[in-house]
Each structure stands twice: as structure tokens, then as C-alpha cells.
Amino acid sequence: METTPVPPGVFHDVLTAPDRVWTPGANPVLSVHGDEDPQEIEAIQPWIRETVRLQRRGVDHGDWLVLNPEAAPAREDHPPEALLDERWYEARPILLPGFLKEPEDEAFALERFRTLSGDKGLRAFLTDHIPRLGETFAPGSNMHLHEAHRDLERIKLGGDHDLWVKLGRLSSHKKDASLRVRFSFGKEGPDDASRDIERHRLVREVAELLLPDARGLTTDPWLSEHLQRWVGGPVLPTQHIAYFNAPNGGALWHHDGFNEPLEGGQRGVLYTQVAGRTAWLALSIDELCHLVREFLEYMTEGDLPWVRERIAPKPAAFDRLVALAKRFPRLRRELGRPGGGELSGLIHAAPEFTALCADAGHAFLLGPGDGLLMPNHGLEKTVMHTVFCASPGPTYAISTALREDAEYPELSAMRGASAERARGGRNRGARRSRRRR
Ligand SMILES: [Fe+2]
CATH class of the missing domain: 2.60.120 (Jelly Rolls)
Structure with a gap:
């Protein structure tokens, strides 16, 4: 098993992309779909630990190549403890x-x-x-x-x-x-x-x-x-x-x-x-928002026409998705809705989106x-x-x-407490207005 980074080529570029996420303890994962250059696959063969096929509810999400950790060395120079702290407070998986x-x-x-x-x-x-x-x-x-x-x-x-x-x-x-x-x-x-x-x-x-x-x-x-x-x-x-x-x-x-x-x-x-x-994609909701935007940008620029045809065949439907993605809070709210709301077709049924998330460094095998x-x-x-x-x-x-x-009060009791605080706020306002007279 090779203990150096993978040689130059498409996979090297994916693994060393500046915005690819590196997770402590994870083996690097690459997505493949069967249309890759066989020579490129051959070149990274010594780094491949295993290949995992992703099939869910009748949808083929492609394969993942699980590599040696050394295939993509850590780029982070923070102390490991600090990295874990960051991941916790940024709601990223550990x-x-x-x-x-x-x-x-x-x-x-x-x-x-x-x-x-x-x-x-x-x-x-x-x-x-x-x-x-x-x-x-x-x-x-x-x-x-x-x-x-x-x-x-x-x-x-x-x-x-x-x-x-x-x-x-x-x-x-x-x-x-x-x-x-x-x-x-x-x-x-x-x-x-x-x-x-x-x-x-x-x-x-x-x-x-x-x-x-x-x-x-x-x-x-x-x-x-x-x-x-x-x-x-x-x-x-x-x-x-x-x-x-x-x-x-x-x-x-x-x-x-x-x-x-x-x-x-x-x-x-x-x-x-x-x-x-089990095979996982896990990332913060903000990171997912950015990947949805990236995916829509590819389609706006003419890439992945078959995906566009599948998830939003009418131009108006696609334009609506693009407009939604431009408003970050709206995009985040929509992704957080059960089933992913209007983005359901894009995130669940597009194997190409699964591949994008894996190549961005968010895939794990447990x-x-x-x-x-x-x-x-x-x-x-x-x-x-x-x-x-x-x-x-x-x-x-x-x-x-x-x-x-x-012990924490039930939410109903807490709502009561918030209402009390709100009343207190009005009282303070009244006191202030009296001083201004
Ligand atoms: Fe869950």
C-alpha cells in the first residue's frame, strides 16, 4: 500500500483542491461513475483500499474509492484538539x-x-x-x-x-x-x-x-x-x-x-x-448550501444537462431553484425542511450531487x-x-x-418565562419614558 500522495492527474487535482475538506481520522474518498480514463484509475490503484457501491431505493449513486490516508495528506496545521473544537462549534461532523x-x-x-x-x-x-x-x-x-x-x-x-x-x-x-x-x-x-x-x-x-x-x-x-x-x-x-x-x-x-x-x-x-x-455524507448545513449553489452553477453554465432535465425540466422551474439558492437564509431553511423541500429532487435523486459531495471531502465509511x-x-x-x-x-x-x-423547564414553561421577560422589557420602556418627561 502506497504511503505517498497520489501522482498528478485528475484524482490528484480532486484530492488537493483548495476547498476540499479534510476530516481528522477519515480515509479520503473519491467518486467514480464508470466513465473515467482507465489509465487514471490504474495510476491510483496502489492507494485504493476498497470500492463501495452506493445503491439506495432503486437509485444508483455510483461507486466510491476509499483510499489510504496518505493519498491526500492533511493540510491543516492547527493542533488536532483545536480542529475538533472548531468542528463542534461549526456543527461539522466529528x-x-x-x-x-x-x-x-x-x-x-x-x-x-x-x-x-x-x-x-x-x-x-x-x-x-x-x-x-x-x-x-x-x-x-x-x-x-x-x-x-x-x-x-x-x-x-x-x-x-x-x-x-x-x-x-x-x-x-x-x-x-x-x-x-x-x-x-x-x-x-x-x-x-x-x-x-x-x-x-x-x-x-x-x-x-x-x-x-x-x-x-x-x-x-x-x-x-x-x-x-x-x-x-x-x-x-x-x-x-x-x-x-x-x-x-x-x-x-x-x-x-x-x-x-x-x-x-x-x-x-x-x-x-x-x-x-455504512457509507455517509455528513457536513454542516452551511457547507451543504454552498455545494447546492455550486451544483446549480454548473448546470447554469451548461454542464450536466441530463440532470437539469431530470430535476427541473421547465426553464421556469430551474430559474426558481437558482433564485432560491441566491438567498442564503431561504436556501438553508429549504434544505432543513423535511425531505429538503423544493430541493428534494436535486439532493436525493441526483447521483451526480452525491458524487460532488464525496469529491468535496464529505464522505465517510463507518x-x-x-x-x-x-x-x-x-x-x-x-x-x-x-x-x-x-x-x-x-x-x-x-x-x-x-x-x-x-433539569430544564418544558418549553411551554419557558415560553411563559419569555413572556414575563417581554413584559419586563415594556416596564423598563415605561420607566425610561417617565424620565424623559
Ligand atoms: Fe439522523
Whole structure:
């Protein structure tokens, strides 16, 4: 395996482009589509660790060449700690290679996937763990399904609280067998951003009973020390989701943020690969905005006519996208909407856009034990991400929301407090006007 930078050529130019992002701990990734010069591919062969095919919900997103780290040496001269700090505060992903020690093996993951895929799979899974769940979290009645097209089962846990666990598909595509198991409480949707720390602690407790690997997520000394420093206090992992991304599955572009005040809110998400591998694009929402603009510029200049024909066949529709992209706050808001709003066709269904993001340095491959930390500082400063299955069979991973482990009032109470402050403001205005008389 070569330990020098790749030789001059197209790939060298992509890897050394001044605006290509370098992420500590990541292997460089290049996108290929099958129409490259064979000699160029041959020239970088000694640097290629592996080739990953990206297929999701019937759409071919091309291949990624995963290279030796030395193929594109680090250009950053900041101390590594400072780089990580920057990434946290700029809401850019932080890669944690191999931080989960001794993850469960593939056989364990496959057995779980088989149980969950069967008839009433979630009930069967919980029944297998009744002794571990005890009376506190004993599986109870079936609950209403929030998203009828994807949800499969939702089951109440215990009797003294309103915890539940839900099994669902990741998409309704018939060739996507991916599943997810989500732990939460209260009303699905309205309570997703709840600040009830006691109930979040219960979610953690039950999730760690059923997902043994979840116990090691925030007990890692390096990670807990950094999270405490970045968040400003102890951090609680909660609202766990076990992901079983299967071939043809994965997640479309999205963020995990809520429209809520920063302090006391959800401060990030930690995704940890346990078995199998997933391929990711992850970057700050601002970085994604710039890449959307770049992509539209190429089409405006006459490149990628077939993409333009696919995503906006009528000139007026394309002009609308270009006008939208010129207004940065509007573009960011649109990308943050579920499904990417008006930009949905461009970001989800254009493999050429996937390739652009990879070539700009935002692609990662996660294997067993690797983590990806995604800071979140609100809807305008969050990590956008999209996931592909990179294994021939189902994979297994655990994602947890990270919250400050402290009492915070519910949002409704906080709104009341803001109203009080607003009234205080008017009083001060009145006092000032009296002095001016
Ligand atoms: Fe996510």
C-alpha cells in the first residue's frame, strides 16, 4: 500500500483542491461513475483500499474509492484538539474511528434483524428479554402507529410511565428491508423535543437493557470529557434508535435538530456502527448550501444537462431553484425542511450531487466500532447527513440523541418565562419614558 500522495492527474487535482475538506481520522474518498480514463484509475490503484457501491431505493449513486490516508495528506496545521473544537462549534461532523471497544459481532446483529423482521417481530424481541426488562419496563399494549406507511409496531413499556418502543421500516421501497427500533416516551412528534429529563433517563435505562452496545457509548473517557466541555456539563444519551440498514436502504438527507432554544436542548447525535458498514455524507448545513449553489452553477453554465432535465425540466422551474439558492437564509431553511423541500429532487435523486459531495471531502465509511458525532446548535447550525448501506447484508448501528443531563423547564414553561421577560422589557420602556418627561 502506497504511503505517498497520489501522482498528478485528475484524482490528484480532486484530492488537493483548495476547498476540499479534510476530516481528522477519515480515509479520503473519491467518486467514480464508470466513465473515467482507465489509465487514471490504474495510476491510483496502489492507494485504493476498497470500492463501495452506493445503491439506495432503486437509485444508483455510483461507486466510491476509499483510499489510504496518505493519498491526500492533511493540510491543516492547527493542533488536532483545536480542529475538533472548531468542528463542534461549526456543527461539522466529528469522526470517532474505533471508539466502541468490542462491539457485538455480525451474527448477533443478524439474529436480531431476523427476529424483528418476522411476524410481530418487536413483540417477539421484547418477549425474549422479559426477565431483563422486569416489571418496570414490561411490554404492554400495542399503541397507535404515527406513520402508517412505515411504522410496524409500537408497544408500551411498563405501567408507571409513558415509555414506548417502536419498530418501523426506513422507507416503503419494496427492495429496502431496513428496519429501525426507536425508544421514546409521551406523544410521538410533540414530545420528541421534550425536556423532561427524568423520562429521558428512563429511556436511557431501558435502551441500555435491550441494546448492550449502548452502554459503552458515552462512558468512553475521551468522548465524555470532550462532550462535557463542549456542552458545558454532563451529557445524557437518550431517544436511542437501533438501525438495521440493509442493502438498497439508508437514510435520505436530513438533520436531527429541533426548533428550540439551544440551552437544555438536544445538543447533538452520536451514531455508532456496531456490525457491518455504512457509507455517509455528513457536513454542516452551511457547507451543504454552498455545494447546492455550486451544483446549480454548473448546470447554469451548461454542464450536466441530463440532470437539469431530470430535476427541473421547465426553464421556469430551474430559474426558481437558482433564485432560491441566491438567498442564503431561504436556501438553508429549504434544505432543513423535511425531505429538503423544493430541493428534494436535486439532493436525493441526483447521483451526480452525491458524487460532488464525496469529491468535496464529505464522505465517510463507518465500520464496526466507528462513531460519528453530529453536533447540533439549532436549525441554522446543524449537521446534514445521508446514509447508504455499504455491506452485502443487513448492518446494525445505534444512534442516540445527546442532551444536557440537568433539569430544564418544558418549553411551554419557558415560553411563559419569555413572556414575563417581554413584559419586563415594556416596564423598563415605561420607566425610561417617565424620565424623559
Ligand atoms: Fe439522523
